[in-house]
Amino acid sequence: MATPHEPKQDRSRATRLRLLESTIDTLAETGWAAATVAVVAERAGVSRGAAQHHFPTREDLITAALEYMFDIRMEHSKAEAAAFRSASAHTAAQDPARTEAVVAQLVESYTTALFKAALQVWTHAAADPALRERIVPLEARFGRVSHRLAVEALGVDDADPVAHHLVQATLDMARGLGLADVLTDDSARRKQIVHQWAATLHMALHAPR
Amino acid sequence: MATPHEPKQDRSRATRLRLLESTIDTLAETGWAAATVAVVAERAGVSRGAAQHHFPTREDLITAALEYMFDIRMEHSKAEAAAFRSASAHTAAQDPARTEAVVAQLVESYTTALFKAALQVWTHAAADPALRERIVPLEARFGRVSHRLAVEALGVDDADPVAHHLVQATLDMARGLGLADVLTDDSARRKQIVHQWAATLHMALHAPR
Structure with a gap:
């Protein structure tokens, strides 16, 4: 009403x-x-x-923006994961093209304005304990959700320690590639890294062991 | 005299x-x-x-500090590479322990005060074109030297595109782990990532293909 x-x-x-x-x-x-x-x-x-x-106050604005950034990042991640589930309904996790598509999308999510804005806040928070205290729980939650969504998109078993740590490593590499893109356009190099890492990751996740 | x-x-x-x-x-x-x-x-x-x-001026101070940071990072990298050459004189590149030691040392070099200081400058430079212009050539040169030293320490052939891109990916992952350590002590998680990444990297670099 x-x-x-x-x-x-x-x-x-x-x-x-x-x-x-x-x-x-x-x-x-x-x-x-x-x-x-x-x-x-x-x-x-x-x-x-x-x-x-x-x-x-500025503090109120930055805190609210952080929570909003967190919400958008979560929504993006969930939308991407859902798109993968529908696109890969007929694609086995054993298809290397699926792994590369997932890695590429993950990595690109670290080259957005959202990442660049978050980097400004993280870097400032490194020397501002009050701000850091507000960010750390949000980041921990975002990290857990990102991890779970990547595991689902890759179609692997997170109970397998190899898969668990390689998904973590992939997120860390994506963060590092995001940082490398802050001062110059790193997209050409990044494309090659994504291609090779996806191939190596796919082998490690799906090779018989 | x-x-x-x-x-x-x-x-x-x-x-x-x-x-x-x-x-x-x-x-x-x-x-x-x-x-x-x-x-x-x-x-x-x-x-x-x-x-x-x-x-x-402050600009003079920051520029000089950047060059000094660059010099120290290069010296550290070279000293580490030399230590590896002497320590691994009797260790084949095919030894997985050597790969893990190299990856661990690379990653730790991104968790120092030097990295945290550089992050402050990079992040500020993202929104300051004049500062960015001074940093970019230094970073490009540092990136090339770091890559060459990592290739030598791992004992691989950089002309092999798989090795070339996996060494790059390792440096990107190290940078991402460095960023993850800025707000909280990430050392326990990092240790596990390094262990798994090194194992996967070693297989990919040395498995027959």
Whole structure:
């Protein structure tokens, strides 16, 4: 049932989302120092007063943006995993092309504006214990979900320690490739690494042992 | 031959080095924003005037620290590679223990204060084109040397595309593990990843194909 308050609430929610999107773009493109409530509000086309109503302090804004980034990353990961399940309904886990597609998609998810924005926050948090305390539980949860989704997409058994650690290693390699892409366009080299690692991973996961 | 100017030059050089070491520690422990000439000088026990004589601007200090970090990283890498050459004089490249020792040492080199300091500079440079322009050639050169040293330590043939790309992937994985260690102590998980990665890498490098 609609109530007279809904349209205002919708507008308020839309403003909040615009501010959070603007925070991510600002972090990714202009870095930590620029990501203040004033700069983010201007970029979002929101008045400073309205922005401060939603986020009284910069800390509030960054914390909310982190949670929002976490939610989007989880949604992306889940959507990708679902796409793989439907695309690979007729493809056996033993198909090397499936492994390469999964690795490629995983790696690409570490080259997005979201990763670049998160890197700004992580790096700042390295020297800011209060911020670090807020991030660490989110990252731990994200790590567990990413791992579980990668295991499902690859169609392997996580109870097998070889599979478990190689999926972890693949996520670590993806993170390293994400970092390598921050200062220069590393896509040509990355493509070759993904191709070779997918072949090696596939062998290790599916070779008889 | 000693000249009357040498002691003063030595003192000047020692002061410069103390400032550069202090810059690295400041970046690694308190982050980018804190790494100003004043803070670094105080930490180094150098007067602000003397610090500004060496580094008139913050930009000068950060640029010099970057070059110094690059030099130390190269020296560490070369020393490690030399240690491997002498330790493995009687160990064939086909020994899996050698591969694991090389991977472990590579990975540990990404968990040092040097890596954490460099991460602060890279992340800031992502949104600072002038700084990025100064870093990119240094990083490209460091990447090439690290790759060559890893190839030598592993005792593989870089002309083989499988070996070439797997060594690259190993460096990317090491970088990703370094980033994973920035917010929490990741050493227990890292040890298991290194163990499995080394086993898989060894098989892929040395299995008949």
